[in-house]
Amino acid sequence: MGWKIDDWRREALHESSGVLFHIRGAAGIGIPDDFELVPPADHGPWSPARLNALKTELRAELPAARAENQRRRELATLVQSHAGGSTSRAASLIAQSSGNPVTTRTVQSWLISPARPSSRNCPAWAVTALAQHQPQPPTLPSAQMPEWAQSQTRYVLDKAGVELADASIADDRKLEQKWRALMPPAAAEAMIALERKQTEFIMYHHKLLAADRAALREATSFEDYQRLASLKRDDITTADFMLREIRQAIEQGVEEFQATDKAQ
Incomplete structure (x- = not known):
């Protein structure tokens, strides 16, 4: 096809x-x-x-x-x-x-x-x-979920990792097309690398701030805040690593994304 x-x-x-x-x-x-x-x-x-x-x-x-x-x-x-x-x-x-x-x-x-x-x-x-399996009850609303089920890692792993990685690839392609249409190749590649690095930096720190705000809302003491903030920051790092792995597999056409796709 x-x-x-x-x-x-x-x-x-x-x-x-x-x-x-x-x-x-x-x-x-x-x-x-x-x-x-x-x-x-x-x-x-x-x-x-x-x-x-x-x-x-x-x-x-x-x-x-x-x-x-x-x-x-x-x-x-x-x-x-x-x-x-x-x-x-x-x-x-x-x-x-x-x-x-x-x-x-x-x-x-x-x-x-x-x-x-x-x-x-x-x-x-x-x-x-x-x-063939019996219907299962729906997942609890997020407010009632245990702490582990609300993590970004869980969301990437169990819900939308492929979709998020795919969107990241699409955003990169748009970025490349934008700069390559505006200037000579060498300058375009430099601008692509610069904007990509800036975007990654901004997004990563935006996630860290969001994690800290969430920890502040949920904590019952300063020690609890430190614990929660550390857990949430580790969660962000793990989720980002998983997304990079999924993206790499998609771009290289390996693992679940090998080009042997036929409907059955």
Whole structure:
């Protein structure tokens, strides 16, 4: 397949070029049979002939994409109803029923928008395997969760690590495109590195301040504040490390993100 299509968001990633197209058509849910491909403005002009050729390719893949998107939505519903919203729990249940090795990151890659680079096709056997288990009660609201369940590490591990890493990659690509369109290569690369470093510095310290404020709110004494602040700062460091690992796996196409993705 040459396209990764999200019929809900009306987006289509052309895999060979890496260009994300928007799809315009009649109002409603999903991609209509009669549609127009809208290329991103920062990729230069596209000839009508080229766009028509791409539309023909995409239209041929729509039936399979619609079936894949339906499996993805079914799995998302089952993760909530049968695994309490936990992708790690869902991975364990799917592996248990199917006999196939399944990780938390695998489940997250099945759930993320198919038009994202980290997305992988959701196999039918995974949906069937999870549906075999009994429904689970929903996860408690965050205010009632124990301390460990409110951590950034837990959120990355069990909820949105793949999505966050994918968003980080997309932000970097936009940054690179912005500067490379404005100045010569050497200067552009210097500005890319500078802005990336500044953004990382600002975001990291923003997280530290948020951790300290949270520790102040929750602490019952100065000693308790010190303990909580240390735990929350360690949590931030661990979560950032995990996100870097996920991002590296996505960019290198290794582990759960190997390019052997076929719907089953």
